[in-house]
Structure formats: C-alpha cells, structure tokens
Amino acid sequence: MLSVEDIKKTFTLSKKQMKIERTNDKKKVAVDHLSFEARRGEIYGLLGPNGAGKTTALRCISTLIKPDVGTIKVNGVDTTHHAAKVRENIAFLTSELKLDDHFTPNYLFRYFSALHNVEEQTMLERKKMLFNRFGIDQFQEVKIADLSTGMKQKISIAIALVHDPDFIIFDEPTNGLDILTAKTVIDYLLEMRDAGKGIIISTHILSVVEKLCDRVGIIIDGALKAEGTIDAVCQTHNHDTLEDVFFALMQDAKGDEHA
Amino acid sequence: MRNIWTVFKKEIYRVFSDRRLILTLFIMPGLAIFLIYSLMGNIIGAQETQVSEYEALIYTENMPAEIKTLMDESMHYRLYDGDALDQATSEQKVLEGELELVLLFDEDFTQKVEAYQTNSLPDIEVFYNQAEQRSLRAYNLFNGVLNHYHETTVIERLSEPSDYQVFDLQTQNIMDERAFAAQGFAMLLPMLIVIFLFAGAMSIGPDAIAGEKERGTIATLLVTPVQRRDIALGKVLSLSVLALLSALSSFIGVVLSLPNLMQMDDTMPDVSIYGMSDYLIILVLLMVMVLFIVAIIAAVSAYAKTIKEASMLIMPFYFLAMIVGVMNSFGGDVSHDVITHLIPIYGPVNLLSGMLRFEYQTVNFMVTVLSSLGYTVLLIALLNVMFKSERMMFQK
Ligand SMILES: Nc1ncnc2c1ncn2[C@@H]1O[C@H](COP(=O)(O)OP(=O)(O)OP(=O)(O)O)[C@@H](O)[C@H]1O
Numbered sequence: 225m226l227s228v229e230d231i232k233k234t235f236t237l238s239k240k241q242m243k244i245e246r247t248n249d250k251k252k253v254a255v256d257h258l259s260f261e262a263r264r265g266e267i268y269g270l271l272g273p274n275g276a277g278k279t280t281a282l283r284c285i286s287t288l289i290k291p292d293v294g295t296i297k298v299n300g301v302d303t304t305h306h307a308a309k310v311r312e313n314i315a316f317l318t319s320e321l322k323l324d325d326h327f328t329p330n331y332l333f334r335y336f337s338a339l340h341n342v343e344e345q346t347m348l349e350r351k352k353m354l355f356n357r358f359g360i361d362q363f364q365e366v367k368i369a370d371l372s373t374g375m376k377q378k379i380s381i382a383i384a385l386v387h388d389p390d391f392i393i394f395d396e397p398t399n400g401l402d403i404l405t406a407k408t409v410i411d412y413l414l415e416m417r418d419a420g421k422g423i424i425i426s427t428h429i430l431s432v433v434e435k436l437c438d439r440v441g442i443i444i445d446g447a448l449k450a451e452g453t454i455d456a457v458c459q460t461h462n463h464d465t466l467e468d469v470f471f472a473l474m475q476d477a478k479g480d481e482h483a
Numbered sequence: 484m485r486n487i488w489t490v491f492k493k494e495i496y497r498v499f500s501d502r503r504l505i506l507t508l509f510i511m512p513g514l515a516i517f518l519i520y521s522l523m524g525n526i527i528g529a530q531e532t533q534v535s536e537y538e539a540l541i542y543t544e545n546m547p548a549e550i551k552t553l554m555d556e557s558m559h560y561r562l563y564d565g566d567a568l569d570q571a572t573s574e575q576k577v578l579e580g581e582l583e584l585v586l587l588f589d590e591d592f593t594q595k596v597e598a599y600q601t602n603s604l605p606d607i608e609v610f611y612n613q614a615e616q617r618s619l620r621a622y623n624l625f626n627g628v629l630n631h632y633h634e635t636t637v638i639e640r641l642s643e644p645s646d647y648q649v650f651d652l653q654t655q656n657i658m659d660e661r662a663f664a665a666q667g668f669a670m671l672l673p674m675l676i677v678i679f680l681f682a683g684a685m686s687i688g689p690d691a692i693a694g695e696k697e698r699g700t701i702a703t704l705l706v707t708p709v710q711r712r713d714i715a716l717g718k719v720l721s722l723s724v725l726a727l728l729s730a731l732s733s734f735i736g737v738v739l740s741l742p743n744l745m746q747m748d749d750t751m752p753d754v755s756i757y758g759m760s761d762y763l764i765i766l767v768l769l770m771v772m773v774l775f776i777v778a779i780i781a782a783v784s785a786y787a788k789t790i791k792e793a794s795m796l797i798m799p800f801y802f803l804a805m806i807v808g809v810m811n812s813f814g815g816d817v818s819h820d821v822i823t824h825l826i827p828i829y830g831p832v833n834l835l836s837g838m839l840r841f842e843y844q845t846v847n848f849m850v851t852v853l854s855s856l857g858y859t860v861l862l863i864a865l866l867n868v869m870f871k872s873e874r875m876m877f878q879k
Pocket residue numbers: 235236237241245252253254272273274275276277278279280281428874877878879
C-alpha cells in the first residue's frame with residue numbers, strides 16, 4: 225500500500241517565475257494538504273489541469289523532493305526518513321524523459337540494474353522478459369540515437385523497472401506518444417496492474433483516466449477536490465460524465481479565486 | 484564504492500563509444516598543437532635563415548677602399564651594378580625593398596679625413612629602411628664597420644694611442660642549451676595546459692551533468708538507492724580521467740613539436756633535460772589542476788538547467804583561467820611568494836613554469852597541491868549538496 229497523508233509543498237519563486245505565473249507572491253503552494261491512498265493491483269489516476277501540482281505530488285511520492293509537511297509511506301516505509309529503502313520499491317517514469325543517445329538499451333539496462341543492486345542472474349531474466357515484452361530484443365545493441373521515439377519510450381519503461389518495484393509512478397504516461405506507442409504503454413500498465421503492481425499516474429487527459437484508472441483523484445490548485453471510482457465520483461457530484469464533474473470543479477475553483 | 488565505479492565506467496564508456504568524441508578529445512588537441520607549432524617553428528626558422536644569410540644589396544658612391552675592406556670582412560653584401568642613381572630613385576628603391584642600403588661618400592672622402600686639421604669634415608649619407616628586416620640588419624652591420632673605422636682613425640691621430648683604450652672587450656655567447664630549452668617549455672606549456680585542460684573538461688562536463696537534467700534522466704538516476712555523493716564522485720572522477728587523457732594528448736603534441744618550434748635543428752630538444760622526478764612533479768600538478776577544473780565545471784553544470792546554459796556559465800571561468808595562463812607565459816618572472824601559491828590555477832601554473840625552469844621549491848609545491856586539493860574537496864562537497872538539493876535538480 226502507498227499512502228499520502230496531508231502533504232504540502234511550497235516553492236519559492238524566482239523573479240522570472242513570478243512573472244510567468246503572474247503573481248506578486250514569492251511563495252507558491254504547489255501541493256496543498258493532499259491525501260490519498262493507492263493499492264497494489266489498482267491504477268490510481270491524478271487528474272488535473274496544467275499547474276495543478278501533479279508532477280510535484282508524484283515527485284514527493286518518488287522521494288525526489290520532500291514535502292514540507294505530511295507523510296508518505298510506501299509499504300509502511302516513510303519516504304522522508306528512509307528514502308533509500310523506499311526507492312527499492314518504486315519506479316518513477318515520465319514521458320518527457322529522453323535517454324542519452326550514446327548508449328544501447330542493453331548497456332542502460334545493465335547500468336540501472338547495477339545501481340539498483342540487482343543480481344546478474346535476475347537482471348538477465350528480467351531483461352529477457354521486458355525486452356521481449358516491448359519488442360526491444362532486436363535493438364538491444366543499437367544506440368538510442370538510431371531508434372524511433374516509440375522505441376525509446378518503451379526502453380525507458382523497461383530500464384525504470386529493472387528492480388521489479390511494487391509501485392510504478394508514471395507522470396503523464398502517454399504525453400507526446402503516437403497512438404500505437406500509447407496503446408502499448410497503456411496495455412502494459414494494465415498488464416502490470418493485473419500482475420499485482422500498484423500504479424499511480426498523472427494526466428490532464430480524461431480519456432486516459434476512463435481507459436486506465438480504477439480510481440481517480442481530481443486535483444486542482446494542489447488540493448484533491450473529488451476522489452473515487454469514476455462512477456462514484458459522477459454520482460457524488462451529480463453529473464453524468466467525468467468530464468462534467470471536472471469542468472464543474474474547475475468552475476468552482478475559479479469562483480473561489482475571485483471571491 | 485561499487486556505485487562510484489558503475490557511474491565512473493558509464494561516463495568513460497560514453498566517450499569511448501563515440502568516435503567523434505574520441506577524435507575531438509584525444510586526437511585533435513595533440514595533432515592540432517603539433518601541426519600549428521611545427522608550422523610556426525618552420526616559418527620562424529625560415530625567416531631567420533633568410534635574414535642572416537641574405538646578401539644585402541647596396542648602392543654606393545665613392546666608397547673608400549679601406550671601408551670596403553672592413554665591410555668584406557664583416558658582412559654579406561653585393562654592390563648594385565646598374566647605372567648611377569639619383570638620390571630620389573635610390574631612396575625609392577630602399578623604400579620598396581629593392582635595395583637594402585644606400586651609402587653616399589664624399590668624392591674626396593679619404594683626403595678629407597687625412598686633412599682633417601685644415602679641411603672641412605667629409606660627409607657620409609646613409610639611407611636604410613627600418614621597417615625592412617634585411618635593410619635594418621645591413622644598416623646595423625654597416626654601423627659596426629663605421630665604428631671600427633672611426634676608432635682606428637682616431638687612434639692613429641693620437642700621439643699616445645694607449646690613452647684611447649679603456650678596456651679589452653671579449654664577448655662570448657655561452658648560452659646553455661638546457662636553460663634555453665627550459666625557457667621555451669616554461670613559457671608555453673603552462674598556458675597551453677590550462678587551456679587544453681579546460682577545453683577538454685568543457686567538452687564533456689556539461690553533457691554528463693547538465694545533460695542529465697536537460698534530458699530528465701536525472702530523475703531516473705536519483706530514484707535509484709545510490710547515494711548522491713557516489714553519483715557526484717563517479718562523475719567528477721570519470722571527467723577528471725578523461726580531461727587528463729585529453730591534456731596528455733596536448734602534452735605529447737607539444738613535446739613532439741618542440742624541436743621544430745625552437746629550431747634546435749640537429750639535437751632533439753631534449754625533453755630529456757628533465758629527470759624522472761621532474762616528470763612526477765609535473766604529473767602531480769597536472770592532476771591537481773585537472774581535479775580542480777573538473778570540479779568547477781561539474782558544479783557549474785549541476786547548477787545549469789541545460790547543456791547550453793552550462794557551457795555559457797563556464798565561459799567566465801575559462802577566460803579567468805586563460806588570463807592566468809597568458810599572464811604566466813608573458814608576465815616575466817616566477818613568483819616565489821608562498822601566499823600566491825594558495826590561489827587556485829595560478830599557484831599550480833606558477834609552480835609548473837618555475838619547475839620547468841629548475842626553480843622548484845618544495846614548500847610552494849606542498850602549499851599549492853594541498854590548497855588545490857582542499858578547494859577541490861570543497862567543490863565536491865558543494866556538488867554533493869547540489870545533487871541533494873531539490874532546487875538544483877528540479878528547478879523550473
Ligand atoms: N521547482 C519549482 N520551483 C518553483 N515552482 C515550481 C516548481 N515546480 C513546480 N512549480 C510550480 O508549482 C505548480 C505546480 O506545478 P506542477 O509541475 O506540479 O504541475 P502539474 O500539475 O504537473 O502541471 P503540468 O500539467 O503542466 O505538468 C506550478 O505553478 C509550478 O509553476
């Protein structure tokens with residue numbers, strides 16, 4: 225189980241950022257008392273508009289940054305105090321990742337396996353399995369530079385999973401991917417869920433949530449505004465579709481701002 | 484330890500798996516230096532032989548036999564054998580480099596010299612062109628001839644010739660080939676080494692660190708259980724080894740081109756003027772500088788968001804180091820002040836050129852090495868802090 229309890233994350237903005245964000249406030253609350261739980265064997269989706277704090281929340285969960293307050297536990301282990309231990313059980317992925325052109329898939333897989341302390345034999349088995357699953361086999365010794373964008377994306381998933389983590393945290397899994405690669409990625413995530421992994425994704429695309437997520441949390445301005453299965457969320461908020469709920473909540477948030 | 488080694492190996496592999504990087508990092512520096520300096524040496528050498536062996540073309544009128552005899556003894560020259568020239572034409576020819584020297588003596592020069600007590604003094608008119616090396620050289624040689632003539636004439640006129648003599652001059656050029664070669668090393672090498680160390684490290688450092696941030700792979704790296712310190716160390720150490728290899732290439736280029744550069748024609752300019760211990764000291768200084776430079780570049784690269792930004796931010800440091808190098812090459816004497824050896828880059832460079840001139844001082848060596856290593860350790864600590872800092876790694 226992965227639990228997020230009342231976390232808050234504030235950034236200090238530079239002058240340049242203040243201009244971009246059109247604010248006079250030096251402090252920017254990116255995540256505002258966020259709580260939720262994700263279980264193994266399910267896909268949890270954080271749905272929110274640009275700047276809602278999705279990436280920030282996922283980075284906190286992945287131990288890349290620390291929340292100001294609140295706690296996050298992965299299998300009961302605290303991310304702030306036992307980051308190294310937590311890292312053995314999570315993978316962090318984003319579709320924005322660009323692998324270094326100079327290396328081959330084979331080299332990168334071995335490299336990250338070494339950094340994750342994976343035994344040689346286990347590494348070979350996992351490599352065989354993952355490379356086979358994503359059709360990387362025949363490109364093992366080809367430099368990243370010479371591969372297609374879709375293949376690169378599949379490789380970056382494979383190398384993020386060298387240590388067979390319990391939880392997979394995936395920021396915007398299908399952003400910028402062509403339909404075919406996006407489908408491969410979605411199919412794989414479903415497959416991993418069925419294999420008992422816990423998966424947390426972020427997205428601003430409704431259809432991704434509908435296709436993929438068992439439960440969804442709608443995050444706006446860093447705070448969770450609705451949570452549950454898609455049906456439950458629609459029911460609680462008296463709308464027919466998730467889309468309607470989403471826009472209604474966005475409207476509310478705007479109203480609050482002006483009030 | 485194992486993780487440092489893993490990160491280290493990856494960065495090394497990255498460069499050695501790229502033929503273009505191998506070329507720019509390890510082959511180009513040495514080759515470029517070798518070609519440039521060999522060429523330069525050949526040009527300088529050619530010029531020198533041309534000037535010293537050139538037969539100056541001289542136009543004269545009424546040259547006294549006594550002076551001609553003196554000239555025959557002390558310079559290579561040929562007399563202009565065309566028709567008599569008027570003054571304007573001869574001046575023009577000197578200006579255009581067709582003639583090196585024009586010497587116009589009074590018609591009755593010798594008689595006038597002999598009848599100096601009753602007659603007016605004879606004239607000599609000389610035209611030369613200071614902007615032309617050959618003309619200047621011919622003029623200087625001719626001046627020597629005149630001085631000699633003047634002196635002997637005065638002595639003849641005196642009743643007590645010994646009154647005129649003040650000293651017996653005996654000049655010998657006892658140039659020590661070893662010191663001469665050393666001077667060349669001391670001037671060139673430290674500057675070149677600083678420049679090439681920097682250039683080498685600059686071509687890989689930003690990619691290895693800022694590149695990870697730009698590509699987003701830093702997150703993949705930082706969610707591994709590896710300690711930030713190990714990542715920082717692995718990167719710095721691999722970059723140091725690569726930069727050192729690159730510097731070595733430049734070094735070999737310099738050593739190979741030195742014979743040509745210094746025109747020490749027959750004998751190899753002996754890098755063998757230095758002994759084993761000298762080389763060891765040079766190597767230690769090189770390492771110390773490499774570590775410091777790489778640490779600076781790594782810190783700047785960890786601060787920058789993109790490779791491009793990193794390359795830009797490194798420039799001021801590069802220029803500073805270059806100024807230190809140039810100052811050392813053209814700024815005269817080596818400093819023996821202990822305090823100045825605490826200044827990073829300056830200290831090692833100063834010591835290096837001192838040591839190449841056989842002015843080595845153990846205290847300063849220790850001060851430089853220890854302080855440089857100290858700065859490097861501080862920079863690596865800073866790098867470690869930066870790798871841990873959310874702000875640095877995930878800045879917007
Ligand atoms: N390192 C940082 N420094 C300062 N401000 C930041 C930083 N990271 C995020 N922010 C700000 O925090 C807010 C939330 O950003 P975040 O990237 O988490 O949103 P997001 O939901 O992932 O948005 P997007 O859909 O654009 O990816 C934004 O206003 C952003 O500008």
